[in-house]
Amino acid sequence: MKLSEKARMCTLSPMRKFTPYAMAAEKAGKKIYKLNIGQPDIETPPEFFDAVRNFSQKVLAYANSQGIEPLQDAVVDYYHRIGVEYTKQDILITTGGSEALQILFLSILDPGSEVIVPEPFYANYNTFIKAAGGVVRPLSTIPEEDYNYANAEKLEALINENTRAIAIINPQNPTGNVLTEEELRRIADVAKKHDLYLICDEVYREFVYDTDDVLCAGRLRDMDENVVIIDSVSKRFSACGARIGMLISRNKGLMAQALKFCQGRLCTATLDQVGAAALYKVGPEYFAKVRDEYRRRRDLCYAKLTAIPGVVCAKPMGAFYVMAKLPIDNAESFQQYLLTEFEDNGETVMVSPATGFYATPGKGLNEVRIAYVLKEKDLGRAMDLLAMAIDRYNHR
């Protein structure tokens, strides 16, 4: 029985491949502080659950393939409030930002088409691009330069006749890098010059800690044909399990093709769309509060991390991740050690080994991504466990 080459080329998610070990450890009574996955402990605004509970239709019917109108309207309003004008026609509601990426890559990539992605990057880009027959062309960055990738020369050096898009995650997962307006413009100019899509994954848009600016590539009105925004309610409203995302673009040709794939899978879950529409009712005080909370976590996480001898990392400016080079031989072996051998008072910690965040073979072997998604007390304990585990791992 044959399996596909693209399936073989894909890997298990670095965030999730150790889940079976974690489940076994938990069944054995171990407590695990999970810094491996971007699953915040912030409460989902009750507006979501209220809307879902008040749903009164007797038949849970299909929604429109492009999404229910109240949610599209809510998204249009939200963008208007941050100074970006979109219409309903520019928005396709998808099953998470994940499906927005899948549908986008299916719509623009042929076998061998290349997408330039600054590396390290959110690992599932690998899966989505390969599933569509494409190739990841990484632009390597380093912690010593704050993982900055806003370099026109380096970008242009990667462009060839197969290049279809530049994909940036801003704020960046997993590095926490945040672009300035000038840097975004610099990248946009390269995309425009070479007639490439500029894919801007902005699902962490509000999570910036050293500026009050909320950047959105949708403001680059000379780039209407190029810019595609990937968005989601998952992080913004701590509603990861709703699986509500969106593909946003003013490029009508692209949206017409994407709609075919949307119609193919019929629709996104109806009830979650109803709940998601209600989420957009929360005011700016919600974002301010969440941002303050994450800023404190970022500061704590970064302080604890840099206090561990031998750790190299850049201070994250946004999102809720930090990449770190640990003084260990291999992050995957270390992760396995954390789940199967290490414990302190019955507790351990989980991170994401980083090789999956790189497309360049051999990179990230002793690096990890840490998601600072736990409340300060838990996060502090988790980071102490990490420090303890590194020491014990190296003295086995």
Added chain:
Amino acid sequence: MKLSEKARMCTLSPMRKFTPYAMAAEKAGKKIYKLNIGQPDIETPPEFFDAVRNFSQKVLAYANSQGIEPLQDAVVDYYHRIGVEYTKQDILITTGGSEALQILFLSILDPGSEVIVPEPFYANYNTFIKAAGGVVRPLSTIPEEDYNYANAEKLEALINENTRAIAIINPQNPTGNVLTEEELRRIADVAKKHDLYLICDEVYREFVYDTDDVLCAGRLRDMDENVVIIDSVSKRFSACGARIGMLISRNKGLMAQALKFCQGRLCTATLDQVGAAALYKVGPEYFAKVRDEYRRRRDLCYAKLTAIPGVVCAKPMGAFYVMAKLPIDNAESFQQYLLTEFEDNGETVMVSPATGFYATPGKGLNEVRIAYVLKEKDLGRAMDLLAMAIDRYNHR
């Protein structure tokens, strides 16, 4: 800005491409009886909504990529009750049967790989197979032979070195054909002989009207490596908007590859999984009642349809669709006529033009798929409108 070849090769869904016309007609005050889409008017069992309302976690978190355990357990129990033994490891919960098909085809198809599909078939197979780089190899059937495709010789004639799978929908969408046990065995033997996947889309399993047998290819225990079941709660429990489906197989190699794509998109909506698990609590009396209701609709629909002069169709044995050749020149023009010109007392009807259900060019031009998903009174009126519209369309 380039678009992908596979996007260009896909089409809008024949069930949904006329949605914009329908929305315009409805905004203008027209009532539309929708027989174009498999959206039943049967109430979703309240168990779904009760479970969703009772969800008490404050954070709507990601679920496991393979699905939540209570839902996997409920599915295992359901199959046990119909005499098919599966374990949790054989089940991946997906976003509708649609995503199960997408993930399956991504896992088994390389560029140019072929899937044999009896034609006419559920149109979105086209999209899913092409999106994965594959090719649909249709096995043509005709109404005069009840759209029967259980023909080993015809199947074998289509097999070549690129063939990876035979995909059957049983009960069949759009024809209503239902396999006997002996016919299923005949097809299975071909798949086994040629080492092919046997993809059995059984989302309409309980909707059979002339037999009490509930067929499931999971019972073919000599075919554990070949058989893949596509299943869903959408039709079984009239919960289309939940988008909960499943990919089921005892082929461990396949399931390991499919898990990569499941992890890539993180998970299926958490709350819908909680609701879906509760759906499986309904007893056999639920299925019996729903089946009786659909049998009456089938009988009414078929009687009204065959009373229209010039119509050719086969009596459907299962699912809730009937394919019919209408005495018109072109079903797409006719559909447009129905939505933009025709009306009787402010009412009209919508069906699915059938070319999209065929892979062979030129087939299905004057055929339509009718979904008998409305209660008898509405269905009767809808069929009367159809008869009236055919007459008027031909006398414009």
